[in-house]
Amino acid sequence: MHGSIINLLKRFVQTQYDHSTWLRLVELSGLSSADFEMNEVYPDAHMYALVGQAALMTGIPAERLQEKFGEFLVPDLMLVYKRYVQPGWDTLAMIENTEEAMHGAVRRDAPGTRPPTLHVTRLTDKELEVRYESERRMGALAVGIIRGLAVYFDEADEIEVEPLTRENEEQVIIRVRRR
Structure with a gap:
């Protein structure tokens, strides 16, 4: 997944909730850092982990998120x-x-x-x-x-x-x- 998309996901979470929610989401997703380089390509598993964990945290189905x-x-x-x-x-x-x-x-x-x-x-x-x-x-x-x-x-x-x-x-x- 392109880093720009993950950074936009970060902004989405911060806009809908707050920065501490993003940090908690990253931690619960098992990722080592909450910062993603805009032009790097990351494993798709990072996005799956973030969206899956966000679904658990919010109670909103992953597809709806x-x-x-x-x-x-x-x-x-x-x-x-x-x-x-x-x-x-x-x-x-x-x-x-x-x-x-x-x-x-x-x-x-x-x-x-x-x-x-x-x-x-x-x-x-x-x-x-x-x-x-x-x-x-x-x-x-x-x-x-x-x-x-x-x-x-x-x-x-x-x-x-x-x-x-x-x-x-x-x-x-x-x-x-x-x-």
Whole structure:
């Protein structure tokens, strides 16, 4: 997992709770340090431990925490990748172009990272099917990011996001529809 994502998780925990909660979460996760370098790549097990422990601490299921974290990530992701976003894109266009524009940039610019693969199919002018593929099994994070994009593009009331398969599988099918 890229250090930038873990650092954003840290900020998410600090924003939702406080810094002492982050420190306790790291300690209970069995990690040796609460500090992660932004450009380092860490074992995925670090993220699993943090999210799993956060679920235990809060009583919120891990998938729901991932969704909330995904929603939280969007403003930062849009800031980092704004040069790849075309004027006039909306939520659906952003999703359609994420694999090529953003994930392609991550693969080129940050060797060793493995963003999920997104296969996006336009079903109608108002509906997409997103097939998330990753051995990380964090489809709930993708669902949260899609919901966060709808908020970012001021379309939260118009966009419906529905996972059609379990969110913790290597392949997750997500339907995104404009009402």
